[in-house]
Amino acid sequence: MMNMNASIGIDIGGTNTAIGIIDENGKVLAKSAIKTPKHGDAKKYVAELAEAIKDLVAEEAKELNILGIGIGAPNANYNLGTIEYPANLSFEGITPLVDLLKEQFPRFVHIALTNDANAATIGEMIYGGAKDMKNFIMYTLGTGVGGGIVVNGDLIYGHTGFAGENGHTMLIPEGRKCGCGQHGHLEAYCSAPGMARTTLEILAQENAIDSPLAQIPFSKLESKDIYNAAEQGDPIALKVFEKTGEYLGIGLADAAHIFSPEAIFLFGGPTAAGDYILNPTKASMDKHLITVLKDTVEIRVSELEQGDAAIIGASALVLQEIKKG
Amino acid sequence: MMNMNASIGIDIGGTNTAIGIIDENGKVLAKSAIKTPKHGDAKKYVAELAEAIKDLVAEEAKELNILGIGIGAPNANYNLGTIEYPANLSFEGITPLVDLLKEQFPRFVHIALTNDANAATIGEMIYGGAKDMKNFIMYTLGTGVGGGIVVNGDLIYGHTGFAGENGHTMLIPEGRKCGCGQHGHLEAYCSAPGMARTTLEILAQENAIDSPLAQIPFSKLESKDIYNAAEQGDPIALKVFEKTGEYLGIGLADAAHIFSPEAIFLFGGPTAAGDYILNPTKASMDKHLITVLKDTVEIRVSELEQGDAAIIGASALVLQEIKKG
Secondary structure (H helix, E strand, C coil), rough: CCEEEEEEEECCCCEEEEEEEEECCCCCEEEEEEECCCCCCCHHHHHHHHHHHHHHHHHHCCCCCEEEEEEEEEEECCCCCCEEEECCCCCCCCHHHHHHHHHHCCCCEEEEEEEHHHHHHHHHHHCCCCCCCCEEEEEEECCCCCEHHHCCEEEEECCCCCCCCCHHCCCCCCCCCCCCCCCCCCCCCHHHHHHHHHHHHHHHHHHHCCCCCHHHHHHCHHHHHHHHHCCCHHHHHHHHHHHHHHHHHHHHHHHHHHHHHEEEEEEEHHHCCCCHHHHHHHHHHHHHHHHHHCCCCCEEEEECCCHHHHHHHHHHHHHHHHHCC | CCCCCCEEEEEEEEEEEEEEEEEECCCCEEEEEEEECCCCCCCHHHHHHHHHHHHHHHHHHCEEEEEEEEEEEEEEEECCCCCCCCCCCCCCCCCEEHHHHHHHHCCCEEEEECCCHHHHHHHHHHHCCCCCCCCCCEECCCCEEEEEEEEECCCCCCCCCCCCHHHHECCCCCCCCCCCCCCCCCCCHCHHHHHHHHHHHHHHHHHHCCCCHHHHCHHHHHHHHHHHHHCCCHHHHHHHHHHHHHHHHHHHHHHHHHHCEEEEEEEEEHHHCHHHHHHHHHHHHHHCCCCCHHCEEEEECCCCCCCCHHHHHHHHHHHHHHHHH
16 A cells, blocks of 8 residues: 655744644644744754654654655745744744754755745645635735735745735835834734724724723734624724725735736635625725726635644645645 | 848837837847827738838848747737727727737747736846846836836736736825826826826925926926936925835835845836936835845846837847747
8 A cells, every 4th residue: 555645844933833744635634843942042943843743753644655844934035945033933043944954854855944924825725725726815914914926836935035025015104113113014904913903093083982892901902802893793893894904905906916816815813704804805905906907806715724724834835846846 | 141030029109109120139120110090990900010010021131030029018918919908099999919910920920919018027138137037027117107027037927917017006095196097006106297296296395486397387297307407406306306216115115025026127217317216216115125125126227228128128028938938
């Protein structure tokens, strides 16, 4: 009997590093996790990571043919296989993560690294709703707004490896401060914290002290709370979704003008609000599209399993590398 | 003796259609022009165009090996070889220009059509300053703002064939009315008419009735006038360039965040102002770039001969088609 193929997907977060073994259909066969360390010693971390991978494979995947390792990480440079100056990890400067892993796994031809948004985009293309698409865009809405862009079947990395920073395009010049230090970027309006900021503005504008959202301090306000308030018919929450969709639709129309994609996928927590966010986003994109592109772009929600999307997407990177040869 | 290779480049404008024979180095060997008709009969026009091409080849290029025909036209759809609903041409609906030309030139394998901005971009890649680049962007600044985007050595056409409408990305939500009917697009600020609009705003703001620019009615104000005033040291003209560069730099930073290109090329009339426009554009892009992309993107002026760029760019489309196989 031939062994089944599978890939290892790793998602490096600020606190935890998740490890999964994923089959060719995107199904998670096994998973584990280690702490992402604070000690800043990349070599030591990679040794720990390699041990955890080997343990997982030994326990769960003796019968599998492992094709390679795909990694999603912040500030990842695909071209060089490096993590560069990450704000939320303890490793300083430039960490040659792919080279360090290759030392641990010399048998694997395919070890590749990209940022988490790109990993999710490749996951959508390999296992998800974009299977037959050659031109599509993904927006990941979470703590930040990330992006992945597929043109002619290939993810765009650009000259530096850092292409796809769609969250850091200008929405409102000299507008809200963005996490990157600049002002007015899409991320400052359409991320989960961006929605909380919009909530505060609308509460202030309407002086809506009776809204359920007026009972939650800013520091605790999550997109889930806005969804719950909307479900109770709170007009403030409905306005927040309306306004967020209006902002996001402008960004999506810009992306459509530049790329003319077949579809734009939305991924992440805020999409759990369904039509509350989707309807105003679609209406705003449609309103802002130039005539020649009207009705040419679908807005869709990612079909990846949200909880495991990061490791699933990272594992898809291996299949994409094999496809590229 | 082997015949030298050359291509035919055609630029379809609202008034004239320019025809050129261009060698493999981008040198114009011969050119002519016919009127772009107002009669709306595409078949008749293509017959006239074919005759003009045959005359030019017979007169000037008997010794050449003609590789094909490249056409730049407004509202061109590369994927289908069609011109679709052009506002500035008399042809209604969808004109299958490539098919009509193939009937006239059945021997030519390579007949291709794209919009003028894409043609200029391919010209830059084949003959100009982007010869060794795989990832670059072109902004054409003129009556409008157009764009061409090269990723991994290929021009992006997108799902519909209409990708690259960089001029119609949002700069200032609910801002100036744009030629496309929407509001706030980059084109409304950074085209030649956009600079005239900025001039009026600054004249009004400063009440600068003594400026040389205050002596020219809006309907006659050209970017050349602003340049001339700047050369005389007029502070209003200098402010117009400053402000235009600030606007354009925001757009270029957005494009850099999305694509991470090696360079962004600027093309067209306003670039004749040199450092007046380039310096504030560079400063603004630099200011608006996220940290990881700072100092990774060059801003350069197109190296194509401005007068003949449209036919040179169109002819380059033939060489690009041959390269693609």
